[in-house]
Amino acid sequence: KNKNRQNSRMAIYEPVSDIFNTIPVMSIEGGLKEGKSVIIIGRILPDASRLHVNLQCGSDSKADIALHINPHYENDSAHVMYNTYKNGTWGSEQSTPDSPFVKDKLFAIEILVTKEAYKISANGKHVMDYEHRIPITQVNTISVDQNIELEFIESFYSKQLVPYKTLINGGLQPGNNILIYGVPNTDSKRVEFNLRHRYGIAFHYLSLFDENVVVCNTSENGKWGAEERSGGVPFLKGQLFQVKISCSREHYAVFVNGQQAHTYKHRFTKLDDIDVFEVYGQLQLIFVHV
Structure with a gap:
């Protein structure tokens, strides 16, 4: 269908759907591989105080989390925390200030998988390189907080370039x-x-x-x-x-x-x-x- 990318995609969901209130996790078709990207597009609910997007190893509530993206809004101080949950324990946090995730506004996260790290962009701007702490071959699931109204999730290989x-x-x-x-x-x-x-x-x-x-x-x-x-x-x-x-x-x-x-x-x-x-x-x- 699209000459600019390979047809290796997850299900695409229409933005009017409430399905995510009952499906908080989605599998990544074929798992993660070097060169693959994941895009999450949605809108943060206006009363959210914190939320998450996770790349994790399975859908169990106790599954390891390779990448935890966690915007915070406490005390009007917006920032984003990044971490890994492995064998029942959180690792050391990394953070970026000035969160690009604004309440009640559309956002787009793109996570590009490289050999060394996840390259994370938000709304078209690079925000973080997060080095792997869990092998990418173990990652097969996306978990999204219910404070996010999702529009689309997709995994693919090549970017959509202009023209x-x-x-x-x-x-x-x-x-x-x-x-x-x-x-x-x-x-x-x-x-x-x-x-x-x-x-x-x-x-x-x-x-x-x-x-x-x-x-x-x-x-x-x-x-x-x-x-x-x-x-x-x-x-x-x-x-x-x-x-x-x-x-x-x-x-x-x-x-x-x-x-x-x-x-x-x-x-x-x-x-x-x-x-x-x-x-x-x-x-x-x-x-x-x-």
Whole structure:
């Protein structure tokens, strides 16, 4: 499906689900291996005082924990603790100040497995190299605190790089949603999404930071139509965003961080001919679900 990564993934869960209230642990298909990454995307509940994300050895409540990521919020002093639980005992803690995990806001954790350490990034920024204390071959489970409303968990091998292109199996259909998570670079000039078919672009969504404008358009046989421009780029440089492009029979609706930002009436109406999604611009692409 995606040429930029191997198809070695866990189950992907839709963001509206409450399933995580009853499934606090999830298995990692094939276990952890060098070069593999795990991405966890979610939102921290506003009344959370502390929470955790664990990479652990099995799903038992007493299982060893190879990596314990533990944001704290006591006394308005946000920080993150990292540790390992082995043979019934916690090891020495490591910490980072200025937690990137903000209550009631979307976050994305990426954990890259290397030979020596877990390279941990949050919201597109590297925060910690945590050296292995338990062999990665023993790690096969993710445990997530119930103070986190999860949107997605996925394990994969190669990063999603920009320019990015992926196929839409079977073509676009009414009711389909495309979800994009990313972080515009601090010097970003544009963020661009395209829904493409064989003869052109059915939906072109372009945010221009310098002009603070969003441009929507359609191109067929090399010719662009009339632009639809609206003021106010819905992204902030350096900050994580979630975009959902929802396709109905009449139009596309674009939601940014849960708020409807734009609608665009179909000009190209053969929706099932639309079979490619593209991302361009100056941004770090964290995750795409088509």
